[in-house]
Amino acid sequence: MRVVIAGGHGKIALLLERLLAERGDQAVGLVRNPAHVAEVRAADAEAVVCDLEATSAGAVTVLLTGADAVVFAAGAGPGSGVPRKDSVDRGASVLLADAAGQAGVRRFVQISSMGAGQPPRTGSDETWAAYIAAKTAAEDDLRGRDLDWTILRPGRLTDDPGTGLIRLAPPPVPAGAVPRADVAAVIVALLDEPGTRHQTLELVSGDSPVAAAVRDLT
Numbered sequence: 205m206r207v208v209i210a211g212g213h214g215k216i217a218l219l220l221e222r223l224l225a226e227r228g229d230q231a232v233g234l235v236r237n238p239a240h241v242a243e244v245r246a247a248d249a250e251a252v253v254c255d256l257e258a259t260s261a262g263a264v265t266v267l268l269t270g271a272d273a274v275v276f277a278a279g280a281g282p283g284s285g286v287p288r289k290d291s292v293d294r295g296a297s298v299l300l301a302d303a304a305g306q307a308g309v310r311r312f313v314q315i316s317s318m319g320a321g322q323p324p325r326t327g328s329d330e331t332w333a334a335y336i337a338a339k340t341a342a343e344d345d346l347r348g349r350d351l352d353w354t355i356l357r358p359g360r361l362t363d364d365p366g367t368g369l370i371r372l373a374p375p376p377v378p379a380g381a382v383p384r385a386d387v388a389a390v391i392v393a394l395l396d397e398p399g400t401r402h403q404t405l406e407l408v409s410g411d412s413p414v415a416a417a418v419r420d421l422t
């Protein structure tokens with residue numbers, strides 16, 4: 205399987221690239237910063253420099269052509285302000301989905317966030333509100349497309365080692381944390397299970413093995 209990952213140098217993306225490579229799949233990481241190419245290659249993935257805020261759907265279509273699946277793993281990140289929540293967390297996902305449609309790559313896994321799909325908590329600061337609005341708009345855009353999409357909303361991400369034990373279900377799932385390593389493992393399992401298409405799923409740590417949790421969704 206050839207899987208193109210937008211935000212290819214992100215923490216989840218690097219873990220996902222290694223998992224895919226270990227089982228013989230080809231991961232392609234789209235990175236914004238040319239200095240990140242070496243680390244993506246060290247994860248046994250192909251690296252392509254592509255700033256999703258400064259390119260076109262046509263150019264990304266070329267990069268996606270021949271892929272079996274696309275994963276949106278980019279994000280403006282904690283240090284960013286309101287405009288980049290819109291240009292990355294919403295805009296880059298919409299651009300990637302446009303390109304997937306044009307390239308004929310139907311399978312699309314989008315990393316969203318718990319909290320999307322509802323108004324931000326009362327008292328949230330404007331950056332959090334913009335983030336939740338951007339994630340919600342990206343999800344809504346994807347649901348309207350003729351693609352085999354799955355929307356994955358993890359809870360608070362940690363860098364703890366993966367446990368392989370999760371709670372994965374349609375919303376609402378009670379708030380919680382989840383290691384990035386387990387998010388990467390869930391994405392691999394979702395890519396393997398086309399029956400999870402057209403589902404919006406929330407993910408936190410739990411007590412179900414990843415494979416069983418994904419199988420139970422179909």
Ligand SMILES: NC(=O)c1ccc[n+]([C@@H]2O[C@H](COP(=O)([O-])OP(=O)(O)OC[C@H]3O[C@@H](n4cnc5c(N)ncnc54)[C@H](OP(=O)(O)O)[C@@H]3O)[C@@H](O)[C@H]2O)c1
Pocket residue numbers: 210211212213214215216217234235236237254255256257258277278279280281282292293296315316317318357358359360361362384
């Ligand atoms: N933090 C949390 O608790 C939490 C919870 C739920 C969901 N999420 C979501 O989970 C996803 C992945 O999380 P993560 O921790 O793996 O993220 P991360 O390490 O911050 O990685 C995000 C990646 O996106 C890249 N990116 C930003 N702008 C880009 C652009 N214009 N073109 C191409 N790539 C671009 C970044 O590249 P640069 O290094 O060049 O900026 C970075 O490598 C994000 O969508 C995040 O919003 C986070």
